[in-house]
Amino acid sequence: MMKWTTEMRKIEREFDGLPPEPSPALVRARRQSERRTREQRERRLTALAIWGRVILIGVLAGAIHFWPYDHVCGVALYAYLGAEGLIVVGGLWAVVWTWRVHMGFAHTLAIAVILWGCVLIAAQVLPRVGYAKPAGPHPPPWSCAVGR
Numbered sequence: 753m754m755k756w757t758t759e760m761r762k763i764e765r766e767f768d769g770l771p772p773e774p775s776p777a778l779v780r781a782r783r784q785s786e787r788r789t790r791e792q793r794e795r796r797l798t799a800l801a802i803w804g805r806v807i808l809i810g811v812l813a814g815a816i817h818f819w820p821y822d823h824v825c826g827v828a829l830y831a832y833l834g835a836e837g838l839i840v841v842g843g844l845w846a847v848v849w850t851w852r853v854h855m856g857f858a859h860t861l862a863i864a865v866i867l868w869g870c871v872l873i874a875a876q877v878l879p880r881v882g883y884a885k886p887a888g889p890h891p892p893p894w895s896c897a898v899g900r
Contacts, residue, residue, distance in 0.1 A: 795853075802849050806858045806865075809842035813865050816872060823876075826896035833876060839869035 765772060774782070816835060823832035843866035850859035878884035879891055886892060 798853055799855065802846070802853060802855055802858055805842070805846045805849060806861050809839065809846055809865050810861065812842065813839045813868050813872075824896070825893045829876070829894065833873060836869055836872045836876070839872065840866055843869055 762772065812835075816839065819832060819835070821828050821831070823829050843862050846862035847859060847866065850856075850862055874884075879886045880894055882891055
């Protein structure tokens, strides 16, 4: 049995100069193609964002060696340790994101940045707590006491 409403719709489309309605298989294929394209674009943007994070934290880890202020004691020391802590936190941030999207090389670099940040913090903290051998006769101070 023929459905006259469907046939009339086809005739009206043809009369209006429109192409015939796409078949369900064609509509499904078009939707899948659009979905694949959207997923690829999102994957590329995610990878770009993650590499941006890893590079940003890597640059901070390298730039810490050019710290322009004295960081022997006091507030300057705490600011320097805060910057080193930011390297570790930023590395953790990058590690989480690289793990989520399975970017192995970027994940390895982020872990290396975390380890480097921990080494930098340890180089400042361990001599002050007496664990590492200080460079001079006395361990470096935490605060800058006047008259020392």
